[in-house]
Amino acid sequence: MVERLPFHDVVLDAIWGVSKEKPGVPCFISAENLWDDITYAQLYTASLSFARFFRTSGLQKGEIFTISLLNTWHFFPSYVGSSCVGGVTSGMSPESTAYEMEYQLENSQTKILLTTGENLLRIAEISGKLPFLKIVIYVGSKPSGLPPTHLRIVSFDDIISEEPIFDRTLTNVNISEDLLALPYSSGTTGLPKGVMITHSNFLSQMVLLGQHSAAHITPYRTEEEDSQEVTLQFLPFYHAYGFTTLCGHLLSGTTIVIFRQFKGELFLQTVEKYKIKHINMVPMLFNFFVHSDLVQKYDLSSVVSVASGGAPLSQYMIDEVKKKLKNLKYIIQGYGMTEIVSASHLGVLGGSMPPEAIGQLIRGFSHKIVDPQTGRILEPGEVGELCVRGPTLMKGYWRNPQATREAIDDEGFLHTGDIGSIDENGFLYLKDRIKELIKVKGFQVAPAELENLLLTHPKISDVAVIGIPFEATGEAPRAFVVRKDPGLTAQEVKDFIKERVSSYKELTGGVEFTGHIPRNPTGKILRRKLKADFLDHQSFSNSRL
Structure with missing residues (x-):
């Protein structure tokens, strides 16, 4: 390898x-x-x-x-x-x-x-x-x-x-x-765990990413589109996604403009100054492109492709970003985890990829979808837990053999904790994290589905959905909303959802307006923090009754 x-x-x-x-x-x-x-x-x-x-x-x-x-x-x-x-x-x-x-x-x-x-x-x-x-x-x-x-x-x-x-x-x-x-690991589902990555794990990732790009991306871009002497880097180096992209740029001899931290206007100025063609992003930055008034101030016509990881993008968000970046031709999504260094699935160009898919299995990896309760392998199109195996799979969790045994099965597959499906051509479709699914009257509600829908509302700039305890239904969806229009009311938000989804997906847990949505460095919503803060507030309120 x-x-x-x-x-x-x-x-x-x-x-x-x-x-x-x-x-x-x-x-x-x-x-x-x-x-x-x-x-x-x-x-x-x-x-x-x-x-x-x-x-x-x-x-x-x-x-x-x-x-x-x-x-x-x-x-x-x-x-x-x-x-x-x-x-x-x-x-x-x-x-x-x-x-x-x-x-x-x-x-x-x-x-x-x-x-x-x-x-x-x-x-x-x-x-x-x-x-x-x-x-x-x-x-x-x-x-x-x-x-x-x-x-x-x-x-x-x-x-x-x-x-x-x-x-x-x-x-x-x-x-x-x-x-x-x-x-x-990010610690979104518990205390952070050290992930043991060998030299072979990391170098295999670099080789496989290069091979995938050579087979499924580079042939579909012109020589002019594919060349880039200067790039920019704002993804955190201490995170797997950021460090992997950093190494890729260095191995290709590119000049890298480093951002200590992401700052919107400086980012736009840099794209304009160096005529950046390709940008590695996270979903949070798509949100910035869609909602920031700064975007129209700068010449971003050089941007022809972007790559995104961390969470799936909605079709609405993709369409809106294309309106802001007039020459954007390619949006390449991917799926990965720290436990597999970076990515196991990546988008492909050439027209064969379904628009709802997040990517195709990278050559050298194996995957399966299993019933999270029984472990039974599911058929193409059936929804279950994604499991991945490949040469980049971690050696295990640092000083935590029990967690390693719980994560990697006897066949060497990592159980990712992500819910999704795979079609007959190996394309991956993600739904949500197992532990973040909201259980309402026996039904499962994916927070990401409601979030993507709410982001299409013209008065909403950002949103997160969690499940909260609810006596009548077990749990209920609750939305935390960042308003683009200060006149937006909670009832408007509830009605917007009610008109578009099944009754068990309605926001019966309420709507709460907030100034920002907590996220980890790669843009993933920290639902566990939102839920803990909500429960702490409820406990405090009840103690004063």
């Missing part, structure tokens, strides 16, 4: 090749102008400087190095440097709470952490609860007044100023068995 080389050798060889082919061409550009442009040659030497630092600092094969940064060029050379010594890299949002940071750093048994200078105080305060953590590397300025700590604190700039002298041959990596990465 892949060359028997570890991740760092594949990436460093590619970066070195680009640096010779395109000397002086930027590899990374900061959208916010937070740092100077970084060339491929600089990225190469910084990676080796980090490898040298990790070796001299005692990071052993299989030990954990965690990166807690918003998107920045500093992420990549430290990741590659860790791989060079056999380290395992984990990612964590720098905006995590102290509790969330403590949980992941302790659970992963992190030995070395890379974060911002602003985060040093928080890390120092919890360091006494983190016996495995020995070294903290910081980007930016070191704050004054740090409390006493056992931690060794090192500047990122000091590390890359060292000579990039490193012998890669001294690290023996079994790419099938040795871990490269330990991303944490």
Whole structure:
């Protein structure tokens, strides 16, 4: 499936090749102008400087190095440097709470952490609860007044100023068995779990994505449409989707404009400035294109294709985005999970893909739909739980063999927890998460179905639907709505749904107006948080009766 080389050798060889082919061409550009442009040659030497630092600092094969940064060029050379010594890299949002940071750093048994200078105080305060953590590397300025700590604190700039002298041959990596990465699952259905990804898992994903594109996407675009010297990246690097797309751009020698965080107007300015042709997106950004008045201010005529993952797009949203992006010809959706690195299903061009499908099985994977109660394999078109097997499937959950056994069956299929169906041609249709289906009088209601319908309302800009306890029916759908028109009433929303769906799908749980919908970094709605907040509020209200 892949060359028997570890991740760092594949990436460093590619970066070195680009640096010779395109000397002086930027590899990374900061959208916010937070740092100077970084060339491929600089990225190469910084990676080796980090490898040298990790070796001299005692990071052993299989030990954990965690990166807690918003998107920045500093992420990549430290990741590659860790791989060079056999380290395992984990990612964590720098905006995590102290509790969330403590949980992941302790659970992963992190030995070395890379974060911002602003985060040093928080890390120092919890360091006494983190016996495995020995070294903290910081980007930016070191704050004054740090409390006493056992931690060794090192500047990122000091590390890359060292000579990039490193012998890669001294690290023996079994790419099938040795871990490269330990991303944490989103935690939408429980505490986040470390996902053990081997070198072979990740490199197989890159190979399979390339093969799929060569067979089903590139032949249907013109040479002009398919070429792109500059791209942009705002998807979080600490998430599988973001890091996979980042690596794909680097391996192709593209210049990458990095957004520390997504900012609507800056994003539009960047698309116009660099005449961006292809954009990797999440559904939340489609919502931005449809509802933001900023979109019409900028020339976005260069955009010919977009890719989207994280959640299925409604046909309404696709049609509306095409109205805003006049030259948009291709929308490529995909399905994946952290547990399979990135994607198992992707869209195809050429007219063979049904409009409601999210994608076709990528060659090299297997899939099946099973009855979630009995495990019986279902026929094409029948709705059940999606199960996936392939060379990118995780080795298991970190320090959690029970969760691994519950997730992967005896045939090696990952039970995804997603409900959908597969047609005779292998196209996938998604419905919703098993645990998020709302059970009303024995009927199952998919929140996504109601959300997609509500988003067609001209006075609604964003929405989420959850199930709440309801004595008469067991559960009832409740909508959380972000108004585009402040005059919109709850009754209007209820009536809109009532006129279009079966009675058991009506919003008998009510309508609540809110300023924003909570989402994870890839745009998935955090229904569990909405439900917990609602139940907490109900409990508080009842306690005052």
